[in-house]
Amino acid sequence: xxxPPVAVVGVGQTHxxxxxxxxxxxxxxREAVFRALDDAQxxxxxxxxxxxxxxxxxxxxVMKPELYLxxxxxxxxxxxxxxxxxxxxxxxxxxxxxxxxQAGKHRTVLAVAFEKQxxxxxxxxxxxxxxxxxxxxxxxxxFIRAYIQRSGAPEHIGWKVAVKDRLxxxxxxxxxxxxxxxxxxxxxxxxxxxxxxxxxxxxxxxxGACAVVITDEAGAKAAAADGRPxxxxxxxxxxxxxxxxxxxxxxxxxxxxxxxxxxxTGAGITDPRRQIDTAELYVPFSWLxxxxxxxxxxxxxxxxxxxxxxxxxxxxxxxxxxxxxGVLSSNPIGASGLLRFAEAANQVRGAAGEHQVDGAKVAIxxxxxxxxxxxxxxxxxxSLQPFG
Amino acid sequence: xxxxxxxxxxxxxxxxxxxxxxxxxxxxxxxxxxxxxxQDAVLVPPMEWDPAxxxxxxxxxxxVGPAGTVESWTWVGTPSIQHxxxxxxxxxxIRLDGATTPLLHAVDAGTPQAMSEGMRVAPRWRGSREGRxxxxxxxxxxxxxxxxxxxxxxxxxxxxxxxxLASITYRNPVPEAADRAxxxxxxxxxLGLRCPTCGRVYAGGRGLCPVDAIELGPECxxxxxxxxxxxxxxxxxxxxxxxxxxxxxxxxxxxxxxxxDVIIPYSVVIELPADQVKVGLRVDAVWASPAEETEEGGGxxxxxxxxxxxxxxxxxxxxxxxxxxxIF
Ligand SMILES: [Zn+2]
Numbered sequence: 194x195x196x197p198p199v200a201v202v203g204v205g206q207t208h209x210x211x212x213x214x215x216x217x218x219x220x221x222x223r224e225a226v227f228r229a230l231d232d233a234q235x236x237x238x239x240x241x242x243x244x245x246x247x248x249x250x251x252x253x254x255v256m257k258p259e260l261y262l263x264x265x266x267x268x269x270x271x272x273x274x275x276x277x278x279x280x281x282x283x284x285x286x287x288x289x290x291x292x293x294x295q296a297g298k299h300r301t302v303l304a305v306a307f308e309k310q311x312x313x314x315x316x317x318x319x320x321x322x323x324x325x326x327x328x329x330x331x332x333x334x335x336f337i338r339a340y341i342q343r344s345g346a347p348e349h350i351g352w353k354v355a356v357k358d359r360l361x362x363x364x365x366x367x368x369x370x371x372x373x374x375x376x377x378x379x380x381x382x383x384x385x386x387x388x389x390x391x392x393x394x395x396x397x398x399x400x401g402a403c404a405v406v407i408t409d410e411a412g413a414k415a416a417a418a419d420g421r422p423x424x425x426x427x428x429x430x431x432x433x434x435x436x437x438x439x440x441x442x443x444x445x446x447x448x449x450x451x452x453x454x455x456x457x458t459g460a461g462i463t464d465p466r467r468q469i470d471t472a473e474l475y476v477p478f479s480w481l482x483x484x485x486x487x488x489x490x491x492x493x494x495x496x497x498x499x500x501x502x503x504x505x506x507x508x509x510x511x512x513x514x515x516x517x518x519g520v521l522s523s524n525p526i527g528a529s530g531l532l533r534f535a536e537a538a539n540q541v542r543g544a545a546g547e548h549q550v551d552g553a554k555v556a557i558x559x560x561x562x563x564x565x566x567x568x569x570x571x572x573x574x575x576s577l578q579p580f581g
Numbered sequence: 582x583x584x585x586x587x588x589x590x591x592x593x594x595x596x597x598x599x600x601x602x603x604x605x606x607x608x609x610x611x612x613x614x615x616x617x618x619x620q621d622a623v624l625v626p627p628m629e630w631d632p633a634x635x636x637x638x639x640x641x642x643x644x645v646g647p648a649g650t651v652e653s654w655t656w657v658g659t660p661s662i663q664h665x666x667x668x669x670x671x672x673x674x675i676r677l678d679g680a681t682t683p684l685l686h687a688v689d690a691g692t693p694q695a696m697s698e699g700m701r702v703a704p705r706w707r708g709s710r711e712g713r714x715x716x717x718x719x720x721x722x723x724x725x726x727x728x729x730x731x732x733x734x735x736x737x738x739x740x741x742x743x744x745x746l747a748s749i750t751y752r753n754p755v756p757e758a759a760d761r762a763x764x765x766x767x768x769x770x771x772l773g774l775r776c777p778t779c780g781r782v783y784a785g786g787r788g789l790c791p792v793d794a795i796e797l798g799p800e801c802x803x804x805x806x807x808x809x810x811x812x813x814x815x816x817x818x819x820x821x822x823x824x825x826x827x828x829x830x831x832x833x834x835x836x837x838x839x840x841x842d843v844i845i846p847y848s849v850v851i852e853l854p855a856d857q858v859k860v861g862l863r864v865d866a867v868w869a870s871p872a873e874e875t876e877e878g879g880g881x882x883x884x885x886x887x888x889x890x891x892x893x894x895x896x897x898x899x900x901x902x903x904x905x906x907x908i909f
Contacts, residue, residue: 214741217599219629223637237635254594254747264628267635312595314822322590324826327833327847331817335835335908338813338860342905388816435791439781439842441909 196295198577200413200423201538203233203406209369209523212311213400218258219265222307222402225528226266229303229404232544234421237267240406241299246276246286246306247527251318253309266305278431279562280329280475282306283403283530284569287558288429290407291571300409307402308525315398315526329477330387330395332564336443337389337480343444346483346498348389352380353501354479355394355521361508362518364547369399369523394479394521401525403532422575424538427555428459429571436564443565449488452568456557457490460572461580465490468580469572470553471513471540473533475560477520482506486514489559489570508548516540516548530560534571541575554579584755591748593823601629603741604642606712611735612726614677614684614704614717615642622681626714646677647726648703649684656693663748665715671696675720687719695722709733712740758788759884761799766886769868771805773843782843786884805843807866809836809891810899812844812907816855830855836864836891837907844907849880849890860905863896 205228213221230236243266245259259275278285283306290304320326359375362368383393413423432452462468474485483497492500500506506514517536520529537558539545559570598606601617605627608615617627618641625645630637654673660666665687674683690696702720708730710716718729762785765772773782774797776790784805788797814834819827832855836845851867869887880889
C-alpha cells in the first residue's frame with residue numbers, strides 16, 4: 194500500500210545530562226520543541242497535532258504527563274496523543290506522527306519524547322516497584338550470552354562498541370557522556386555489572402528530550418526549495434511479539450525480523466548492507482550492536498560482530514552505526530528511540546554536524562523495547578528515489 | 582469467585598520545579614503567595630508559559646492575597662490518607678485578592694453548611710515551611726492569615742526541588758489457573774498447562790497460550806518433573822533504590838525441565854554462589870517445608886507458591902551448545 198510522501202523538516206534535542214535540576218518537565222521538552230520549530234522555521238501555530246512519547250509513568254511518577262504538558266507544548270485546542278511502547282516508544286511516537294500526516298488527517302505534526310530520569314529510578318520502575326529488580330542489564334545479559342556462544346564472537350567486540358560510540362559522542366554537542374580518554378583498557382577495567390556486560394558497556398541514565406516536525410509533501414518541497422533539505426520518510430514499521438513462550442528467540446526476535454522486512458519492502462531496499470549508508474540502532478548495552486546488525490539484515494547471521502571488529506561500523510567505515518554516540522552515550526529512555534529516528538533524519542539532511550556521515554543518502558533509525566519485544570524502525574532518504 | 586491480591590507501590594520521587602514554580606515555592610516559605618503576569622491577567626499558581634498560546638512568560642511575579650474569595654467548592658466527607666486534612670473539609674477554588682485565576686486548596690470549615698460561594702478565606706500557614714503547596718495547611722474563614730506552631734522562618738536557599746512521595750494501592754484479580762498452580766505447589770507439585778493447539782506447556786499458573794491466544798483450563802493440566810538443567814542466567818549487581826531488597830550480586834537462572842520443553846524463567850538458585858552458576862548445571866527443585874510457608878509463597882514469588890528455587894544436584898553437567906539459547 195503506497196502512502197503519500199511525508200518528511201522530517203525540523204529536528205531538536207536537549208543537551209542530555211544526568212540531572213537537569215534547573216528545569217521542569219515542561220521546560221525540558223520545550224527546549225527540544227523550540228529547537229525543532231526553529232530548525233523547521235515554524236512556530237507552535239503551524240503545528241496541527243502533537244504526539245508525545247515517554248517510558249511508563251512509574252519512571253517519574255506523573256500520571257498522563259501528556260495532558261499536563263499540553264499547554265507547555267502549545268497543544269491547547271489541538272489533538273494530543275500519547276504513545277506507550279516501552280523503550281521503543283520514541284520511535285513509535287515518530288511513526289504515529291508520520292501516520293497522521295500520511296493519512297491526510299493533519300498537515301504538520303510534532304512528535305515529542307522525553308525522560309527525566311533524575312526524578313525517579315529506572316531500576317525501581319523496571320522492577321515494577323519491587324525489590325531485586327533485574328533492570329535492563331540483567332534482563333538482556335542472558336540474550337547477550339546466547340549471542341556470544343552461537344556466533345563465537347570474541348569478548349573484545351563489546352568493548353570495541355563501547356569505545357566507538359563514546360568516541361562518536363565526542364563529536365556530538367548534545368551527547369551526555371563525554372569520556373575523553375575512553376579506551377579498550379578503560380572499558381575492560383570497569384566493574385562487571387551483569388556478566389558479560391561491564392559498566393562502561395552500559396548506557397547512562399539521562400534527562401533529555403527530542404522533538405521532530407513532520408509535514409506533508411508540499412511543506413517538505415517548500416523547505417527544500419528554501420535550501421533546507423527534508424528527510425523523506427521512505428517507510429516505517431512497528432512490530433511486537435509476546436514476552437515469552439517456549440521456543441521464543443530473543444536474539445533474532447520474530448518481531449524484529451518482520452519489522453526490518455516491512456521497512457525494507459516499503460522503502461524498496463533489497464540489499465540493506467549496500468543500500469543503507471548509516472544506521473542509528475538502539476544499543477543500550479554494547480553487544481546489542483552486532484545482535485541488531487544481524488536481526489536487521491545489515492550483516493549475515495553470526496557475522497554482525499565482524500563488522501564491529503573490522504571497523505565497518507565506525508564513523509569512517511562503510512556502514513557507520515550510531516554516529517551520534519547512540520544510547521550508550523545518552524539515554525533519556527522515552528526520548529532515546531526518537532533520537533535514533535531524528536539522528537537518522539539529520540544524516541540524510543546533511544545536518545549532523547561533526548558526526549555527519551559523508552554523503553549519507555539513506556539511513557535507518559531503529560528502537561526496541563521491553564524484553565526484546567517491541568520494534569519500531571524507519572528508513573529516511575535525502576530524496577524520494579534515493580536508489581535512482 | 583475471583584480472589585484479589587492487594588499491592589502497594591511507593592516511591593519518593595523528586596520534582597525539579599523550574600524557575601517559575603521554584604520561585605512560587607520559595608515565596609511560600611516566606612509566607613508569600615506569588616502569581617505571574619500573563620498579558621492582563623495574574624495567574625496563580627504561576628505558569629511558565631501562557632496556557633492559551635504556549636508562549637514563554639516573562640518572569641514578572643506579583644504578590645497576591647493572602648485572603649481571597651471562594652468561587653466554587655466540593656465537600657470531602659471521608660478524607661483518605663493522601664488528603665491534606667485528616668478530618669472532613671472542602672476543596673475550593675479560591676481567587677486570592679489580586680489574582681485572575683483561582684487556586685485550588687483545602688478549606689477547613691467544619692461542616693458543608695459553613696461553606697458558600699463568595700465566602701472570604703485566608704491561609705493557615707505551617708510554622709515550619711519547606712517550599713511545598715502544603716506549607717499552607719489549609720484556608721480558614723476570615724481576612725487574616727494565621728500560623729500554626731512556632732514560625733521557623735523562610736528558606737535560606739531558593740527552593741528548586743520538591744520531594745513527592747507517591748503511593749498507589751491496587752487490587753489485582755488472581756486468575757484461577759494461578760491459584761490452582763499455587764495450591765498444587767503446597768503439595769510440592771509443579772503444575773503445567775499444555776496448549777491443545779500447539780502443544781507448548783506453560784508453568785507458573787499462566788492460563789493462556791500467547792501464541793494461539795487461547796485460554797488453558799484445568800483440563801490442560803500436567804505434572805512437570807522436579808529436575809532440570811540451567812540453560813542461561815543473569816548475575817545482577819544490585820543498584821540501590823528505595824524498596825531494593827538486595828545488597829549483593831544475585832543470580833536468576835533459566836531452568837529447562839527434564840524431558841519437556843518447559844523453561845522455568847528467572848529462577849532463584851539455592852546454595853549456588855554467583856561465581857559458580859553455569860550453563861548445563863543440573864538442579865533439583867527445592868520446596869518449602871510447612872514451617873517455611875508464607876502468605877507470599879516461597880522464594881520464587883507469585884503463583885510459584887511453595888517452590889523456593891533450585892539447588893545443584895551433583896549430577897554431571899550437560900554439554901549441549903544449544904542449551905544457552907533456551908531462555909524462553
Ligand atoms: Zn498454543
